[in-house]
Amino acid sequence: MFQKEQQFIEEKIKTFCKANNIALAELKWQPIPFAGEWGFATSFFQTAANEAKLSKGNKVPVPQKAQEIAEQVKGQLGSVEGISHIEAVKGYLNIYFKTSDYARRVVDEVLSNGANFGRGAKKSETVMVEYAQPNVMHSFHIGHARNTILGEVLARLVEFAGFETIRASYPGDLGLGVITIVWAYDKFYKGQEPIGVHERGQWLLKLYVEATSLLEKKDNESPNETAQREAYEAERREMYRKWDVGDPYVRDLWKTLREWSLEELREVLRMLDVKMDVWFYESDVDEPSKVIVDELIARGIADDERPQGGAVIVKIDEKLGLTKEKYRTNVILRSDGTTLYLTKDLALAKVKFEQYHVDRSIYVVDVRQSLHLQQAFAILKLWGFPQAEKCYHLGYGFVSLPEGAMSARRGRVVLFKDVADEAVKRVLSVEAEKSADIPAEEREAIAYQIGMGALTYSMLSVDNNKDIVFDINEALSFDGRTGPYIQNAYVRANSILKKSKVEGQKSDNLGPSTFDYELTKHEIELIELVSQFPMKVQQAAEEYRPLVMASYAYDLANTFHSFYHAVNVLQTEEETTKNARLRLVAASKQVIANALRLLDIQAPDVM
RNA sequence: GCUCUCGUAGCUCAGUGGAUUAGAGCGCUUGCUUGCGGAGCAAUAGGUCGCAGGUUCGAGUCCUGCCGAGAGCACCA
Secondary structure, three states, rough: OOOHHHHHHHHHHHHHHHHHHHHHHOOOEEEOOOOOOOOEEEEEEEHHHHHHHHHOOOOOOOOHHHHHHHHHHHHHOOOOOOOEEEEOOOEEEEEEEOOHHOOOOOOOHHHHHEEEEEEEOOOOOOEEEEOOOOOOOOOHHHHHHHHHHHHHHHHHHHHHHHOEEEEEEOOOOHHHHHHHHHHHHHHHHOOOOOOHHHHHHHHHHHHHHHHHHOOOOOOOOOOOHHHHHHEEEEEEHHHHHHHHOOOOOHHHHHHHHHHHHHHHHHHHHHHOOOOOEEEHHHHHHHHHHHHHHHHHOOOOOOOEOHOOOOOEEHHHHHHOOOEEEEEEEEEEEEEOOOOOHHHHHHHHHHHHHHHOOOOOEEEEEEEHHHHHHHHHHHHHHHHOHHHHHHEEEEEEOEEEEEOOOOOOOOOOOOEEEHHHHHHHHHHHHHHHHHHOOOOHHHHHHHHHEEEEEEEHHHHHHOOOOOOEOHHHHHHOOOOOOOHHHHHHHHHEEEEEEEHHHOOOHHHHHHOOOOOOOOOHHHEEOOOOOOHHHHHHHHHHHOEEEEEEEHHHHHHHHHHHHHHHHOOOOOOOOOOOHHHHHHHHHHHHHHHHHHHHHHHOOOOOOOO
């Protein structure tokens, strides 16, 4: 926010060092860590170390030398527009802003930009984020929720940071698992259909569990049971074969069940406020990917070992000229000519690059698929796509349960819908006791916002590479470092502003802010946090790390809560001070709202 | 065997573009409502940052080795 002053000072330092033949190291600025005044600081340790290396005879210790340089620079700078004072301390040069100017600039900028405060300048690159790739007919569980929330928040971050952004979903709609359900439905339940989108979707998962059990070899099978099981298995294989050759009956059935499942997925995405731009289906890239295999063989990237009874492979390390094994060798086409996951990912990448003109391609996928994606990126590079350098795998640790890993085939999963329902129930019981003034008909909607806020934040407040053991009591906690804590800060800010209007003031039209009174340390810290928002947006987007924004949002809310308790805004006697404080509250409310929006968490006016 | 990720407070985790003081939450102890909403605030206790070396003026952060945990490694996705 204060690049102008920074640049000016930087220029002066560079000029000074050049004139005095000082080997200036790169200038890195950081906020001054001591609360009380605002400014930025840089150290001269590296520069001093450079000097020490160059001048052999002179043996001044580095910290002392750094301090000397800082003092010299300080003397050179004199007085600077907008800067109150400059000091040289322990090898650091600390530059302080004029307090009232700084506060006014921050608050005015937030209020004049509103929902756009923090939005980055338009960037030339297009980013595609691929997430929400559940297998169809498996219903949406809490692990999918982590994936989807991470992906959506990342998409919001890069979009707000200024990138052209495309959201893509890639459901897995083929394979033996999917056919297993089609088989079970056709054999045992043909014609049945539960009422309700979620019920229907979840019912398919039940069929899968049943079918898996029927097809699984048991320990003490009687000859009859074995025969039965093998007959079922043959039927399933036959159905898979028919699907593959495009048998109309099987294809129609498959399409119907697939649509049931996709309807549920679309409903879940609506609940999570996710609006996909593009839907890729695995079945759409299956055929095109076979063509790509031929191209890669023709270009000498892939080796066709089918004549020897093998598959089509890519010796990635060898082709890249690596001596140590890193990407190894992988198969891109089975010996029977059918495709693999990797084959389809190559085809999909081509579509992303050529049809959607994607410059940066982000894959939000389970961390266990890391090697596969690295292999895919390496092949894309061999293939000649420059975008391969900007393919990024946002891996996330898997979500397990206290009793062990989730397993769709065993039906041991925690469904997202169930957690969402439970969340609403729990918030409503808290509302009943704490929010008697909220009309009953509004409570349900607010309860959903709070409950989902808790769940969503719990998924974002842990770094993506860490595994999570899902504990519903922790995920739906409302105390401490949680979504509701941040929402509560928003509600409180809103409450102050509402009340000030009731008393006849208009906080959104208070005229210019004049922070020329002695600010409390709570106001200072709050303004400091508010001013950091644009920087945090850029950082989170550049590093592809939703956690950066999640942490910031908590810190901001935390600072606001402290301010709230320490400074009573509405009882401030001096009128201009009170107005300034109201504007600070309005600015805080705005930035909390902007941060929550990026985190895919709603900001209710009351709770 | 090779590759990747991770060892920070009793528990769950931030901090790893080097930098003036290692931070939260939960749990423990204690205060705060004649004040804008107590889903909150304030205070106290709790850490040889896995171990050992190395680089540096300076290492939780970078390098090497070791110990420990998890994941992955050609016709699954």
